[in-house]
Amino acid sequence: MIEKILATVFFPGAIFILAVSLFYEWVDRKLYARFQNRVGPHLAGPFGLFQPIADLIKLLSKEDIVPMATDRFLFTLTPILAPALILFACMFLPVAGPSGIISFEGDLIAVIALLSIYTITVYLAGEGSNNRFASVGAVRAAVQLLGYEIPLTLSLLSVALAAGSLSIRGIVEAQAERGLWFIAGIQAIGFAIFIIASQAEMERIPFDIPEAEQEIVAGWEVEYSGKRLALFRLSKDLELFLLSGLGAAVFLGGPIGPVIPGLEPMLYTIYFILKSIIVLAIFTLVRALFARLRIDQMVSFSWRYLMPPAMILIILTEVIM
Amino acid sequence: MNFEVPIGPQHPIHVEPLMLRLKVEGELIVDADVDVSYIHRGIEKALELRPYIQGLYLVERICGICNAAQSLCYCLNVEQLLGKEAPPRARYLRIVVEELSRIHSHLLWLGHYLHTLGFETLFMYFWRDRERVMDMLELITGNRVTTAYNTIGGVRRDLPPGAEQKLRRTLDYIEERVRYYEKVIDSEPTILARTQRVGILKPGDAVRMGVTGPHLRASGIKHDVRLDDPYSGHDEIPFNVITWDTCDCYARVKVRLRETSECVNMIRYALDHMPSGDYRLKIPPFFKAPPGESLSRVEAPRGELVHYSISDGGDRPYRYRVRTPTLANLLSVVEMLRSRGDYEVYIADVPAILGGIDPCICCSARILITDEAKKRRMITTLDDIIRFSRGRRVERR
Amino acid sequence: MKVPGRLVAEALKSLFRRRATILYPYRELDKVHLPEGFRGRIEFDRSKCIGCQLCFRVCPAKAIEIVDDEKGKRPIFYIYRCIYCAQCAEVCPTKAISMSKIFENIALRKEDMVVR
Numbered sequence A: 001m002i003e004k005i006l007a008t009v010f011f012p013g014a015i016f017i018l019a020v021s022l023f024y025e026w027v028d029r030k031l032y033a034r035f036q037n038r039v040g041p042h043l044a045g046p047f048g049l050f051q052p053i054a055d056l057i058k059l060l061s062k063e064d065i066v067p068m069a070t071d072r073f074l075f076t077l078t079p080i081l082a083p084a085l086i087l088f089a090c091m092f093l094p095v096a097g098p099s100g101i102i103s104f105e106g107d108l109i110a111v112i113a114l115l116s117i118y119t120i121t122v123y124l125a126g127e128g129s130n131n132r133f134a135s136v137g138a139v140r141a142a143v144q145l146l147g148y149e150i151p152l153t154l155s156l157l158s159v160a161l162a163a164g165s166l167s168i169r170g171i172v173e174a175q176a177e178r179g180l181w182f183i184a185g186i187q188a189i190g191f192a193i194f195i196i197a198s199q200a201e202m203e204r205i206p207f208d209i210p211e212a213e214q215e216i217v218a219g220w221e222v223e224y225s226g227k228r229l230a231l232f233r234l235s236k237d238l239e240l241f242l243l244s245g246l247g248a249a250v251f252l253g254g255p256i257g258p259v260i261p262g263l264e265p266m267l268y269t270i271y272f273i274l275k276s277i278i279v280l281a282i283f284t285l286v287r288a289l290f291a292r293l294r295i296d297q298m299v300s301f302s303w304r305y306l307m308p309p310a311m312i313l314i315i316l317t318e319v320i321m
Numbered sequence B: 001m002n003f004e005v006p007i008g009p010q011h012p013i014h015v016e017p018l019m020l021r022l023k024v025e026g027e028l029i030v031d032a033d034v035d036v037s038y039i040h041r042g043i044e045k046a047l048e049l050r051p052y053i054q055g056l057y058l059v060e061r062i063c064g065i066c067n068a069a070q071s072l073c074y075c076l077n078v079e080q081l082l083g084k085e086a087p088p089r090a091r092y093l094r095i096v097v098e099e100l101s102r103i104h105s106h107l108l109w110l111g112h113y114l115h116t117l118g119f120e121t122l123f124m125y126f127w128r129d130r131e132r133v134m135d136m137l138e139l140i141t142g143n144r145v146t147t148a149y150n151t152i153g154g155v156r157r158d159l160p161p162g163a164e165q166k167l168r169r170t171l172d173y174i175e176e177r178v179r180y181y182e183k184v185i186d187s188e189p190t191i192l193a194r195t196q197r198v199g200i201l202k203p204g205d206a207v208r209m210g211v212t213g214p215h216l217r218a219s220g221i222k223h224d225v226r227l228d229d230p231y232s233g234h235d236e237i238p239f240n241v242i243t244w245d246t247c248d249c250y251a252r253v254k255v256r257l258r259e260t261s262e263c264v265n266m267i268r269y270a271l272d273h274m275p276s277g278d279y280r281l282k283i284p285p286f287f288k289a290p291p292g293e294s295l296s297r298v299e300a301p302r303g304e305l306v307h308y309s310i311s312d313g314g315d316r317p318y319r320y321r322v323r324t325p326t327l328a329n330l331l332s333v334v335e336m337l338r339s340r341g342d343y344e345v346y347i348a349d350v351p352a353i354l355g356g357i358d359p360c361i362c363c364s365a366r367i368l369i370t371d372e373a374k375k376r377r378m379i380t381t382l383d384d385i386i387r388f389s390r391g392r393r394v395e396r397r
Numbered sequence C: 001m002k003v004p005g006r007l008v009a010e011a012l013k014s015l016f017r018r019r020a021t022i023l024y025p026y027r028e029l030d031k032v033h034l035p036e037g038f039r040g041r042i043e044f045d046r047s048k049c050i051g052c053q054l055c056f057r058v059c060p061a062k063a064i065e066i067v068d069d070e071k072g073k074r075p076i077f078y079i080y081r082c083i084y085c086a087q088c089a090e091v092c093p094t095k096a097i098s099m100s101k102i103f104e105n106i107a108l109r110k111e112d113m114v115v116r
Helices: A001-011 A012-033 A053-060 A071-090 A107-127 A131-163 A166-177 A187-201 A225-252 A264-289 A295-320 B043-048 B052-060 B065-081 B088-116 B120-140 B164-189 B189-195 B203-208 B212-215 B249-272 B325-337 B346-356 B382-391 C008-017 C054-058 C087-091
Strands: B002-007 B019-025 B028-035 B292-300 B302-312 B319-325 C043-045 C062-067 C072-078 C097-101
Touching: A001 A012, A001 A053, A001 A107, A012 A053, A012 A264, A012 B346, A012 C008, A053 A131, A053 B088, A071 A225, A071 C072, A107 A131, A107 A225, A131 A166, A131 A295, A131 B002, A166 A225, A187 A295, A187 B292, A225 A264, A225 C008, A264 B249, B002 B346, B019 B043, B019 B325, B019 B346, B028 B325, B028 B346, B043 B052, B043 B189, B043 B319, B065 B088, B065 B292, B065 B302, B088 B120, B088 B164, B088 B249, B120 B164, B120 B189, B164 B189, B164 B249, B164 C054, B189 B249, B203 B212, B203 B325, B203 C062, B212 B325, B212 C062, B249 B346, B249 C054, B302 B325, B325 B346, B382 C087, C054 C062, C054 C087, C087 C097
Parallel strands: none
Antiparallel strands: B002 B019, B019 B028, B292 B302, B302 B319, C043 C097, C062 C072
16 A cells, blocks of 8 residues: 555656656757757756756746636636646556556546546636637637547557557557567557647647747736746646657557566666657657648648548558457 | 737737737637837937938937848938949948848748747748858948948948958858758648738739838739839849749748848859949048938838938938838738638738738837827928927937 | 658758857857957047047947046047947047957946946
8 A cells, every 4th residue: 555655656656757757848848959959958957957847946936926807716726637637647657567557447548538638627727817818729729629639549549459458558568469569560650640649739839729829929828827837837748748658658669678687667667768758759850840730720630631541540450450 | 709819019929019909700800900109219300310420320220130221221312412422342342231131131030930830940940040141241240230331422341351252151051051941941831831822912902002022022013122223233233033923921931032042142243243442432420411302212121111311401311201111011911911701811820921021110110190080180291290309309418 | 842841851960960059158158259340349549549529429329428637538438328330430530449359248337338
């Protein structure tokens, strides 16, 4: 029991996940900067490693402003709910072994559901702040959900079909059994769909439509400042960790790899982090290569170019199995 | 959902205070209204209080980015008043600096425009390459942005030794990069999706609204002050006037990209055929201009720039008037923002459309707004304006 | 031809290229190159000045003040008003005024921003 609680709180639980996700933000920013021939964060700590933490602490220490016209309940609830939801979803990730802290048959669906609830939280956060830009951003977030959610789900489900299991543990173990990652094979299409749809889920270029800075200032988070904004930022980092980790677990074999007996948990963690950083690098590269689409273009793009391959992939997987 | 979205006076897409009131239905814009009068700086008035030589540096500060064009226009204006003309070498050197600053302005715009479309990487690349041009400007004129290069009767310094090789190397680099970027922009679907068929301005509308510069050329009309009214020896230099006839934001990107390469060629030609001789006339710092009026036009990076001055025979202008290109182009934004028929404009298109004209609000805020709703008409004569301002004339210390 | 993500080669290349940024205020101060003729902080040579006041009269920013000292009239330059146009240096008949390459004109005390 104690062990379980310790695992949930420290390793590979909340504290570990928070630290790693802040590190992922650093990797993302640094890589993005390097793609653009810039320096990136370089002041706080070696190579600016502590910049995300510094930013977080700075935001947390700022004055807490609640504008008069906001819905106070939503304005307080959503910044707490958003990181909590994603942190909960991160518990399903197989960080230190083939299964996460929580694992049951169907937990893949649970993760997808949590991601959708997160988007609804975003919508509520935008509408709750009662600002014109925030409303536009919130509506965009909701419309965008219609675009990417189904391809994302289908791409993950086709892997589940191939593995014959709806749990992340089952998928990881199926890859270990086959001795081959799912990305090698037709699931590569699923991986591509997963990357693109995740980009939309995380609201990053080319799908950073709900918070398009140049159009609607900051979209749904325009009214949030101080610690509320810090929590939203944190949930973004957690989402980065969650999705790159999910990609690594589902398509790149998760934490499984050659192990030295006795050192399994450590090596598993290292493998998992390395693999998910590869996924993260792809996310960052995609972010560096495109312009932002318009919301109608985004939805029509995902129904035209993401849905059909995803459907065909499901059918193909079913036929091959 | 039917409400009004204010874009400005402070908004991330423009650092300058411009107010756009958009009436939207959901994401669709049905009507727009524009207001630029947030940053009136009183430069015209200040020009009337200063001797010509001091006005030169004030004029440069109307617009930081097109400062070379502003000061060139001022110098041409005053030279016209004095009945003098800059020597040939000065004219060529002026072209070199003017075109360099056009490259720098266009690269800046292209980067910023892609930034408003959310394309951060190209934005960084464009600005990185622009830095080379800035270095060249620094080498030739002594400063990166505010060049202070033109002076009444010529230019203030000759080409420094060794500058020509460096300049040519930079030009080669810029030309190669611009060609590459054009290829990228032409093949990148996300950029095309955001710019093609967005912000359409038909040639007829463009002419009716008095649009100028690259914005007009992107509507397919071949108009360029350098060609129509060669003001600084442009008739001796062969160049193409770039036009593009799709009339949308893509055309604006395209025209500016092509113009950048054209500028490179013009500078090369000017360097090849640089006349020898003096680079400035000997004009004393203080002088009295003979009475009269003069009008000068310059093709600034953003469009046609007009300076008009009246002299009463004193050592400072009696009246000075500046019409900047943004003011001419701004009206067309309202036209482009209105959805009508199957031409639909979304909130997401606002940065693309507004950015497309290369707005520089600080230059433009010196207009009077008439109140049409209240049917109020005000007739202000020139003498009235002068009396208004001279009434509170502040003498120099 | 539409090719999504054509920039990928350039982006990956710049991963291994030297960054374009100069970490100027922190490190790499030696990388800041200024060309000859750069217009920086004004330098003034009292011994050459003949007190003609031309610099005072041309200064567009009114950054120059004329005061009397033991040798006669002389200018004082208020750098915080200077716009670095170098018109005073150009007009000076004895070249007593020159533009140095100092561009870091930041000071905590107002007196440091005055060239005498």
